[in-house]
Amino acid sequence: MAGTKRDALRRTLVDVAETHIRVRGLAALRARDVTKDAGCALGSLYNAFEDLDLLILAVNSRTLKRLDSALATALSNAPAPAEAMQNLARAYLSFAVDNRQLWAALFDHRMPADQTIPDWHLKEHETLFSRLMVPIGQLAPALDEQTCALRARTIFSAVHGIVKLSLEDRFVALHPDALDSELTQMVDAITTQLRN
Amino acid sequence: MAGTKRDALRRTLVDVAETHIRVRGLAALRARDVTKDAGCALGSLYNAFEDLDLLILAVNSRTLKRLDSALATALSNAPAPAEAMQNLARAYLSFAVDNRQLWAALFDHRMPADQTIPDWHLKEHETLFSRLMVPIGQLAPALDEQTCALRARTIFSAVHGIVKLSLEDRFVALHPDALDSELTQMVDAITTQLRN
DNA sequence: ACGCGATATGAACGACGTTCACAACTTGGG
DNA sequence: CCCAAGTTGTGAACGTCGTTCATATCGCGT
Numbered sequence: 001m002a003g004t005k006r007d008a009l010r011r012t013l014v015d016v017a018e019t020h021i022r023v024r025g026l027a028a029l030r031a032r033d034v035t036k037d038a039g040c041a042l043g044s045l046y047n048a049f050e051d052l053d054l055l056i057l058a059v060n061s062r063t064l065k066r067l068d069s070a071l072a073t074a075l076s077n078a079p080a081p082a083e084a085m086q087n088l089a090r091a092y093l094s095f096a097v098d099n100r101q102l103w104a105a106l107f108d109h110r111m112p113a114d115q116t117i118p119d120w121h122l123k124e125h126e127t128l129f130s131r132l133m134v135p136i137g138q139l140a141p142a143l144d145e146q147t148c149a150l151r152a153r154t155i156f157s158a159v160h161g162i163v164k165l166s167l168e169d170r171f172v173a174l175h176p177d178a179l180d181s182e183l184t185q186m187v188d189a190i191t192t193q194l195r196n
Numbered sequence: 197m198a199g200t201k202r203d204a205l206r207r208t209l210v211d212v213a214e215t216h217i218r219v220r221g222l223a224a225l226r227a228r229d230v231t232k233d234a235g236c237a238l239g240s241l242y243n244a245f246e247d248l249d250l251l252i253l254a255v256n257s258r259t260l261k262r263l264d265s266a267l268a269t270a271l272s273n274a275p276a277p278a279e280a281m282q283n284l285a286r287a288y289l290s291f292a293v294d295n296r297q298l299w300a301a302l303f304d305h306r307m308p309a310d311q312t313i314p315d316w317h318l319k320e321h322e323t324l325f326s327r328l329m330v331p332i333g334q335l336a337p338a339l340d341e342q343t344c345a346l347r348a349r350t351i352f353s354a355v356h357g358i359v360k361l362s363l364e365d366r367f368v369a370l371h372p373d374a375l376d377s378e379l380t381q382m383v384d385a386i387t388t389q390l391r392n
Numbered sequence: 393a394c395g396c397g398a399t400a401t402g403a404a405c406g407a408c409g410t411t412c413a414c415a416a417c418t419t420g421g422g
Numbered sequence: 423c424c425c426a427a428g429t430t431g432t433g434a435a436c437g438t439c440g441t442t443c444a445t446a447t448c449g450c451g452t
Binding site: 024025027028107108110111113116117122125126150151153154156157158159160161162164165166169170171172174178182183185186188189190192193 | 220221223224303304306307309312313318321322346347349350352353354355356357358360361362365366367368370374378379381382384385386388389
Binding site: 393394395396397398399400401402403404405406407408409410411412413414415416417418419420421422 | 423424425426427428429430431432433434435436437438439440441442443444445446447448449450451452
Protein backbone atom coordinates (compact mmCIF):
# COMPACT_ATOMS: atom_id res chain seq x y z
CA MET A 1 0.00 0.00 0.00
CA ALA A 2 1.94 2.96 -1.32
CA GLY A 3 1.77 6.25 0.51
CA THR A 4 0.80 4.86 3.91
CA LYS A 5 4.05 5.92 5.50
CA ARG A 6 3.80 9.28 3.87
CA ASP A 7 0.25 9.62 5.13
CA ALA A 8 1.32 8.77 8.66
CA LEU A 9 3.90 11.56 8.61
CA ARG A 10 1.37 13.91 7.12
CA ARG A 11 -1.04 13.20 9.93
CA THR A 12 1.66 13.65 12.56
CA LEU A 13 2.66 16.98 11.05
CA VAL A 14 -0.92 18.19 10.99
CA ASP A 15 -1.35 17.06 14.60
CA VAL A 16 1.73 18.93 15.73
CA ALA A 17 0.96 22.05 13.70
CA GLU A 18 -2.57 22.06 15.06
CA THR A 19 -1.29 21.96 18.62
CA HIS A 20 1.21 24.72 17.92
CA ILE A 21 -1.44 26.99 16.43
CA ARG A 22 -3.84 26.21 19.27
CA VAL A 23 -1.25 27.11 21.89
CA ARG A 24 0.89 29.83 20.32
CA GLY A 25 -1.18 31.05 17.41
CA LEU A 26 -0.69 30.96 13.66
CA ALA A 27 1.83 33.79 13.60
CA ALA A 28 4.21 31.83 15.84
CA LEU A 29 4.13 28.66 13.72
CA ARG A 30 7.63 27.68 12.57
CA ALA A 31 8.64 24.90 10.19
CA ARG A 32 11.59 24.04 12.46
CA ASP A 33 9.44 23.77 15.58
CA VAL A 34 6.85 21.59 13.87
CA THR A 35 9.35 19.15 12.39
CA LYS A 36 11.30 18.93 15.64
CA ASP A 37 8.16 18.07 17.61
CA ALA A 38 7.07 15.66 14.88
CA GLY A 39 10.43 13.90 15.17
CA CYS A 40 11.44 14.35 11.56
CA ALA A 41 13.98 16.40 9.66
CA LEU A 42 13.23 19.91 8.45
CA GLY A 43 13.22 18.80 4.83
CA SER A 44 10.70 16.03 5.44
CA LEU A 45 7.96 18.62 5.80
CA TYR A 46 8.48 19.37 2.12
CA ASN A 47 8.11 15.73 1.17
CA ALA A 48 4.78 15.54 2.95
CA PHE A 49 3.45 18.96 1.90
CA GLU A 50 4.20 21.31 -0.93
CA ASP A 51 5.05 24.02 1.54
CA LEU A 52 4.15 25.38 4.97
CA ASP A 53 0.99 27.04 3.65
CA LEU A 54 -0.44 23.71 2.52
CA LEU A 55 0.21 22.29 5.98
CA ILE A 56 -1.69 25.24 7.46
CA LEU A 57 -4.54 24.63 5.05
CA ALA A 58 -4.65 21.02 6.23
CA VAL A 59 -5.01 22.25 9.81
CA ASN A 60 -7.67 24.75 8.73
CA SER A 61 -9.49 22.02 6.87
CA ARG A 62 -9.72 20.03 10.10
CA THR A 63 -10.90 23.04 12.01
CA LEU A 64 -13.58 23.73 9.43
CA LYS A 65 -14.83 20.14 9.72
CA ARG A 66 -15.08 20.45 13.48
CA LEU A 67 -16.76 23.82 13.18
CA ASP A 68 -19.24 22.49 10.67
CA SER A 69 -20.14 19.57 12.87
CA ALA A 70 -20.58 21.96 15.83
CA LEU A 71 -23.07 23.88 13.69
CA ALA A 72 -24.78 20.64 12.72
CA THR A 73 -25.14 19.73 16.39
CA ALA A 74 -26.75 23.11 17.03
CA LEU A 75 -29.52 22.07 14.63
CA SER A 76 -29.88 18.49 15.84
CA ASN A 77 -33.10 19.07 17.78
CA ALA A 78 -34.82 20.32 14.61
CA PRO A 79 -35.69 23.76 15.96
CA ALA A 80 -38.03 26.27 14.34
CA PRO A 81 -36.20 28.48 11.85
CA ALA A 82 -35.86 31.56 14.08
CA GLU A 83 -34.51 29.40 16.85
CA ALA A 84 -32.24 27.64 14.39
CA MET A 85 -30.66 30.99 13.46
CA GLN A 86 -30.04 31.79 17.12
CA ASN A 87 -28.60 28.34 17.74
CA LEU A 88 -26.26 28.64 14.79
CA ALA A 89 -24.99 32.05 15.88
CA ARG A 90 -24.44 30.89 19.45
CA ALA A 91 -22.73 27.72 18.29
CA TYR A 92 -20.44 29.82 16.09
CA LEU A 93 -19.58 32.09 18.98
CA SER A 94 -18.96 29.15 21.30
CA PHE A 95 -16.69 27.45 18.81
CA ALA A 96 -14.73 30.66 18.27
CA VAL A 97 -14.28 31.16 22.01
CA ASP A 98 -13.34 27.54 22.68
CA ASN A 99 -10.95 27.35 19.70
CA ARG A 100 -9.72 30.89 19.53
CA GLN A 101 -6.42 30.51 17.78
CA LEU A 102 -7.45 27.69 15.46
CA TRP A 103 -10.59 29.59 14.51
CA ALA A 104 -8.63 32.83 14.00
CA ALA A 105 -6.21 30.96 11.73
CA LEU A 106 -9.09 30.20 9.38
CA PHE A 107 -9.36 33.87 8.50
CA ASP A 108 -5.94 35.28 9.33
CA HIS A 109 -3.94 33.01 7.06
CA ARG A 110 -2.91 34.49 3.70
CA MET A 111 -1.49 32.73 0.69
CA PRO A 112 1.74 34.13 -0.81
CA ALA A 113 1.06 36.70 -3.51
CA ASP A 114 1.58 34.29 -6.42
CA GLN A 115 -0.66 31.50 -5.11
CA THR A 116 -4.40 31.14 -4.71
CA ILE A 117 -6.38 29.07 -2.23
CA PRO A 118 -7.15 25.63 -3.73
CA ASP A 119 -10.74 25.03 -4.76
CA TRP A 120 -11.31 22.15 -2.36
CA HIS A 121 -10.58 24.50 0.53
CA LEU A 122 -12.81 27.28 -0.77
CA LYS A 123 -15.64 24.77 -0.96
CA GLU A 124 -15.11 23.88 2.69
CA HIS A 125 -15.67 27.50 3.60
CA GLU A 126 -18.82 27.72 1.56
CA THR A 127 -20.21 24.74 3.41
CA LEU A 128 -20.40 27.02 6.42
CA PHE A 129 -22.56 29.54 4.58
CA SER A 130 -24.91 26.89 3.32
CA ARG A 131 -25.78 25.83 6.87
CA LEU A 132 -27.84 29.00 7.03
CA MET A 133 -29.82 28.37 3.88
CA VAL A 134 -32.41 26.01 5.33
CA PRO A 135 -33.70 28.30 8.10
CA ILE A 136 -33.48 31.32 5.79
CA GLY A 137 -35.58 29.49 3.20
CA GLN A 138 -38.14 28.65 5.84
CA LEU A 139 -38.33 32.22 7.13
CA ALA A 140 -38.55 33.76 3.66
CA PRO A 141 -40.06 31.15 1.31
CA ALA A 142 -40.36 33.71 -1.48
CA LEU A 143 -36.58 33.85 -1.95
CA ASP A 144 -35.13 31.83 -4.81
CA GLU A 145 -32.11 29.61 -4.21
CA GLN A 146 -29.57 32.10 -5.47
CA THR A 147 -30.87 34.96 -3.34
CA CYS A 148 -30.99 32.58 -0.43
CA ALA A 149 -27.31 31.74 -0.86
CA LEU A 150 -26.44 35.40 -1.13
CA ARG A 151 -28.39 36.21 2.01
CA ALA A 152 -26.72 33.34 3.85
CA ARG A 153 -23.32 34.79 3.01
CA THR A 154 -24.35 38.23 4.21
CA ILE A 155 -25.76 36.99 7.49
CA PHE A 156 -22.76 34.78 8.10
CA SER A 157 -20.48 37.75 7.45
CA ALA A 158 -22.36 39.96 9.89
CA VAL A 159 -22.29 37.38 12.68
CA HIS A 160 -18.67 36.56 11.90
CA GLY A 161 -17.76 40.23 12.01
CA ILE A 162 -19.28 40.68 15.44
CA VAL A 163 -17.49 37.64 16.82
CA LYS A 164 -14.16 38.42 15.15
CA LEU A 165 -13.86 42.03 16.26
CA SER A 166 -14.91 41.08 19.76
CA LEU A 167 -12.20 38.47 20.09
CA GLU A 168 -9.49 40.58 18.49
CA ASP A 169 -6.73 41.89 20.73
CA ARG A 170 -6.96 45.12 18.80
CA PHE A 171 -10.00 46.25 20.75
CA VAL A 172 -11.02 46.33 24.36
CA ALA A 173 -12.39 42.97 25.40
CA LEU A 174 -16.13 42.72 25.80
CA HIS A 175 -17.93 41.11 28.69
CA PRO A 176 -19.02 37.67 27.47
CA ASP A 177 -22.65 38.23 28.55
CA ALA A 178 -22.78 41.54 26.73
CA LEU A 179 -21.42 39.92 23.58
CA ASP A 180 -23.93 37.12 23.81
CA SER A 181 -26.77 39.58 24.24
CA GLU A 182 -25.65 41.76 21.33
CA LEU A 183 -25.37 38.75 19.08
CA THR A 184 -28.84 37.54 20.01
CA GLN A 185 -30.32 40.94 19.26
CA MET A 186 -28.58 41.15 15.91
CA VAL A 187 -29.85 37.73 14.86
CA ASP A 188 -33.30 38.70 16.05
CA ALA A 189 -33.22 41.84 13.90
CA ILE A 190 -32.19 39.73 10.91
CA THR A 191 -34.80 36.99 11.33
CA THR A 192 -37.55 39.53 11.95
CA GLN A 193 -36.75 41.18 8.66
CA LEU A 194 -36.54 37.89 6.78
CA ARG A 195 -40.15 37.18 7.73
CA ASN A 196 -41.43 40.28 5.89
CA MET B 197 14.00 73.68 15.91
CA ALA B 198 15.16 70.21 16.84
CA GLY B 199 13.55 67.27 15.14
CA THR B 200 12.47 69.02 11.96
CA LYS B 201 14.86 67.05 9.79
CA ARG B 202 13.82 63.88 11.54
CA ASP B 203 10.16 64.76 10.99
CA ALA B 204 10.75 65.32 7.29
CA LEU B 205 12.25 61.85 6.94
CA ARG B 206 9.41 60.41 8.96
CA ARG B 207 6.89 61.95 6.62
CA THR B 208 8.75 60.72 3.55
CA LEU B 209 8.87 57.20 4.94
CA VAL B 210 5.17 57.22 5.72
CA ASP B 211 4.46 58.54 2.22
CA VAL B 212 6.50 55.80 0.60
CA ALA B 213 5.13 53.05 2.84
CA GLU B 214 1.61 54.24 2.16
CA THR B 215 2.17 54.01 -1.58
CA HIS B 216 3.72 50.58 -1.28
CA ILE B 217 0.80 49.25 0.76
CA ARG B 218 -1.71 50.85 -1.59
CA VAL B 219 -0.08 49.24 -4.63
CA ARG B 220 1.32 45.93 -3.40
CA GLY B 221 -0.47 45.36 -0.11
CA LEU B 222 0.72 45.18 3.47
CA ALA B 223 2.15 41.66 3.15
CA ALA B 224 4.59 42.81 0.45
CA LEU B 225 5.94 45.78 2.44
CA ARG B 226 9.72 45.53 2.89
CA ALA B 227 12.01 47.75 4.94
CA ARG B 228 14.59 47.67 2.16
CA ASP B 229 12.10 48.71 -0.52
CA VAL B 230 10.74 51.57 1.55
CA THR B 231 14.14 53.00 2.45
CA LYS B 232 15.40 52.69 -1.10
CA ASP B 233 12.40 54.58 -2.46
CA ALA B 234 12.70 57.12 0.34
CA GLY B 235 16.33 57.72 -0.63
CA CYS B 236 17.80 56.86 2.74
CA ALA B 237 19.83 54.04 4.22
CA LEU B 238 18.22 50.93 5.64
CA GLY B 239 19.25 51.85 9.17
CA SER B 240 17.70 55.31 8.95
CA LEU B 241 14.27 53.77 9.17
CA TYR B 242 15.17 52.77 12.72
CA ASN B 243 16.21 56.30 13.60
CA ALA B 244 12.83 57.61 12.47
CA PHE B 245 10.68 54.78 13.85
CA GLU B 246 11.15 52.25 16.58
CA ASP B 247 10.56 49.47 14.06
CA LEU B 248 8.63 48.59 10.92
CA ASP B 249 5.42 48.01 12.86
CA LEU B 250 5.39 51.58 14.12
CA LEU B 251 5.80 52.83 10.56
CA ILE B 252 2.82 50.71 9.55
CA LEU B 253 0.81 52.14 12.44
CA ALA B 254 1.67 55.62 11.18
CA VAL B 255 0.26 54.69 7.77
CA ASN B 256 -2.82 53.14 9.39
CA SER B 257 -3.29 56.26 11.47
CA ARG B 258 -3.44 58.31 8.30
CA THR B 259 -5.89 55.90 6.72
CA LEU B 260 -8.11 56.05 9.79
CA LYS B 261 -8.16 59.84 9.62
CA ARG B 262 -9.19 59.74 5.98
CA LEU B 263 -11.79 57.09 6.69
CA ASP B 264 -13.21 59.08 9.57
CA SER B 265 -13.52 62.19 7.47
CA ALA B 266 -15.24 60.17 4.75
CA LEU B 267 -17.77 59.09 7.36
CA ALA B 268 -18.16 62.69 8.53
CA THR B 269 -18.88 63.77 4.97
CA ALA B 270 -21.58 61.11 4.76
CA LEU B 271 -23.38 62.91 7.57
CA SER B 272 -22.79 66.44 6.34
CA ASN B 273 -26.32 66.99 5.07
CA ALA B 274 -27.75 66.25 8.55
CA PRO B 275 -29.91 63.31 7.46
CA ALA B 276 -32.59 61.65 9.57
CA PRO B 277 -31.13 58.87 11.73
CA ALA B 278 -32.22 55.92 9.58
CA GLU B 279 -30.79 57.63 6.53
CA ALA B 280 -27.67 58.49 8.50
CA MET B 281 -27.11 54.80 9.21
CA GLN B 282 -27.45 53.94 5.52
CA ASN B 283 -25.13 56.77 4.54
CA LEU B 284 -22.49 55.63 7.01
CA ALA B 285 -22.62 52.04 5.82
CA ARG B 286 -22.39 53.07 2.18
CA ALA B 287 -19.57 55.48 2.89
CA TYR B 288 -17.72 52.71 4.71
CA LEU B 289 -18.16 50.36 1.77
CA SER B 290 -17.08 53.02 -0.71
CA PHE B 291 -13.97 53.82 1.26
CA ALA B 292 -13.08 50.14 1.52
CA VAL B 293 -13.51 49.63 -2.23
CA ASP B 294 -11.60 52.77 -3.16
CA ASN B 295 -8.77 52.09 -0.69
CA ARG B 296 -8.74 48.33 -0.63
CA GLN B 297 -5.22 47.58 0.46
CA LEU B 298 -4.83 50.50 2.85
CA TRP B 299 -8.18 49.69 4.43
CA ALA B 300 -7.32 45.98 4.67
CA ALA B 301 -4.04 46.90 6.38
CA LEU B 302 -6.04 48.48 9.21
CA PHE B 303 -7.32 45.07 10.23
CA ASP B 304 -4.74 42.65 8.84
CA HIS B 305 -1.73 44.09 10.62
CA ARG B 306 -0.64 42.25 13.78
CA MET B 307 1.81 43.35 16.41
CA PRO B 308 4.64 40.95 17.33
CA ALA B 309 3.68 38.65 20.19
CA ASP B 310 5.48 40.66 22.86
CA GLN B 311 4.06 44.06 21.92
CA THR B 312 0.63 45.65 22.20
CA ILE B 313 -0.98 48.31 20.07
CA PRO B 314 -0.32 51.76 21.57
CA ASP B 315 -3.26 53.46 23.23
CA TRP B 316 -3.30 56.45 20.88
CA HIS B 317 -3.92 54.08 17.99
CA LEU B 318 -6.65 52.12 19.76
CA LYS B 319 -8.43 55.42 20.40
CA GLU B 320 -8.33 56.20 16.70
CA HIS B 321 -10.20 52.97 16.00
CA GLU B 322 -12.82 53.73 18.62
CA THR B 323 -13.50 57.05 16.95
CA LEU B 324 -14.96 55.03 14.09
CA PHE B 325 -17.44 53.29 16.37
CA SER B 326 -18.55 56.52 17.96
CA ARG B 327 -19.66 57.91 14.61
CA LEU B 328 -22.64 55.57 14.94
CA MET B 329 -23.69 56.70 18.38
CA VAL B 330 -25.63 59.81 17.38
CA PRO B 331 -28.07 58.14 14.95
CA ILE B 332 -28.40 55.14 17.28
CA GLY B 333 -29.28 57.45 20.16
CA GLN B 334 -31.89 59.14 18.00
CA LEU B 335 -33.44 55.87 16.88
CA ALA B 336 -33.49 54.37 20.37
CA PRO B 337 -33.64 57.25 22.89
CA ALA B 338 -34.21 54.83 25.74
CA LEU B 339 -30.66 53.48 25.52
CA ASP B 340 -28.15 54.83 28.00
CA GLU B 341 -24.76 55.99 26.81
CA GLN B 342 -22.96 52.77 27.64
CA THR B 343 -25.48 50.55 25.87
CA CYS B 344 -25.36 52.95 22.95
CA ALA B 345 -21.59 52.56 22.70
CA LEU B 346 -21.91 48.79 22.89
CA ARG B 347 -24.56 48.75 20.18
CA ALA B 348 -22.42 51.00 17.99
CA ARG B 349 -19.58 48.51 18.23
CA THR B 350 -21.86 45.64 17.34
CA ILE B 351 -23.39 47.36 14.35
CA PHE B 352 -19.99 48.50 13.13
CA SER B 353 -18.70 44.94 13.43
CA ALA B 354 -21.61 43.54 11.45
CA VAL B 355 -21.23 46.04 8.63
CA HIS B 356 -17.47 45.63 8.69
CA GLY B 357 -17.83 41.87 8.53
CA ILE B 358 -20.01 42.04 5.46
CA VAL B 359 -17.63 44.38 3.68
CA LYS B 360 -14.49 42.52 4.73
CA LEU B 361 -15.56 39.03 3.68
CA SER B 362 -16.89 40.39 0.41
CA LEU B 363 -13.59 42.00 -0.48
CA GLU B 364 -11.45 39.07 0.65
CA ASP B 365 -9.71 37.03 -2.03
CA ARG B 366 -10.62 33.97 0.00
CA PHE B 367 -14.18 33.96 -1.32
CA VAL B 368 -15.81 34.31 -4.68
CA ALA B 369 -16.19 37.95 -5.55
CA LEU B 370 -19.65 39.42 -5.25
CA HIS B 371 -21.36 41.60 -7.81
CA PRO B 372 -21.03 45.18 -6.50
CA ASP B 373 -24.77 45.84 -6.88
CA ALA B 374 -25.63 42.68 -4.96
CA LEU B 375 -23.25 43.68 -2.18
CA ASP B 376 -24.74 47.16 -2.03
CA SER B 377 -28.23 45.75 -1.84
CA GLU B 378 -27.36 43.23 0.88
CA LEU B 379 -25.71 45.93 2.95
CA THR B 380 -28.73 48.21 2.64
CA GLN B 381 -31.05 45.44 3.75
CA MET B 382 -28.89 44.58 6.73
CA VAL B 383 -28.76 48.19 7.88
CA ASP B 384 -32.51 48.41 7.39
CA ALA B 385 -33.04 45.35 9.58
CA ILE B 386 -30.85 46.92 12.26
CA THR B 387 -32.48 50.36 12.25
CA THR B 388 -35.95 48.87 12.23
CA GLN B 389 -35.13 46.92 15.35
CA LEU B 390 -33.55 49.93 17.07
CA ARG B 391 -36.84 51.78 16.79
CA ASN B 392 -38.70 49.21 18.90
C1' DA C 393 20.89 -10.89 -1.41
C1' DC C 394 20.57 -7.44 -4.74
C1' DG C 395 19.17 -3.24 -6.99
C1' DC C 396 16.38 0.63 -7.62
C1' DG C 397 12.89 3.95 -6.86
C1' DA C 398 10.96 6.36 -2.95
C1' DT C 399 11.83 8.76 1.19
C1' DA C 400 14.76 11.04 4.89
C1' DT C 401 18.30 14.22 6.09
C1' DG C 402 20.38 18.64 7.48
C1' DA C 403 23.74 21.87 5.58
C1' DA C 404 23.33 25.64 2.64
C1' DC C 405 20.84 29.60 0.38
C1' DG C 406 18.52 33.83 -0.16
C1' DA C 407 15.39 37.06 1.92
C1' DC C 408 13.94 39.27 5.78
C1' DG C 409 13.90 42.69 10.10
C1' DT C 410 16.99 44.55 13.11
C1' DT C 411 21.51 46.13 15.23
C1' DC C 412 25.72 48.53 15.70
C1' DA C 413 30.32 50.38 14.99
C1' DC C 414 31.59 54.01 12.58
C1' DA C 415 31.31 58.16 9.44
C1' DA C 416 29.26 62.49 8.42
C1' DC C 417 26.99 66.30 9.75
C1' DT C 418 25.13 70.11 12.88
C1' DT C 419 25.52 73.25 16.37
C1' DG C 420 27.08 76.38 19.89
C1' DG C 421 30.73 78.52 22.58
C1' DG C 422 35.58 80.41 22.43
C1' DC D 423 36.46 80.78 12.10
C1' DC D 424 37.35 76.49 14.56
C1' DC D 425 36.89 72.76 17.18
C1' DA D 426 34.41 69.62 20.34
C1' DA D 427 30.23 67.23 21.52
C1' DG D 428 26.07 65.66 20.32
C1' DT D 429 22.98 64.06 16.68
C1' DT D 430 21.89 61.72 12.56
C1' DG D 431 23.15 58.77 8.49
C1' DT D 432 25.20 54.50 6.80
C1' DG D 433 25.44 49.72 5.24
C1' DA D 434 27.81 45.51 6.54
C1' DA D 435 26.78 41.98 9.59
C1' DC D 436 23.69 39.02 12.53
C1' DG D 437 20.05 35.84 13.67
C1' DT D 438 15.85 33.84 11.98
C1' DC D 439 12.92 32.36 8.65
C1' DG D 440 11.02 29.19 4.58
C1' DT D 441 12.77 26.50 1.14
C1' DT D 442 16.06 23.60 -1.72
C1' DC D 443 19.05 19.90 -2.93
C1' DA D 444 22.95 16.71 -2.97
C1' DT D 445 23.46 12.81 -0.51
C1' DA D 446 22.38 8.90 2.50
C1' DT D 447 19.09 5.55 3.85
C1' DC D 448 15.23 2.72 3.43
C1' DG D 449 11.89 -0.74 1.65
C1' DC D 450 10.25 -3.80 -1.47
C1' DG D 451 9.95 -6.87 -5.71
C1' DT D 452 12.80 -10.19 -7.81
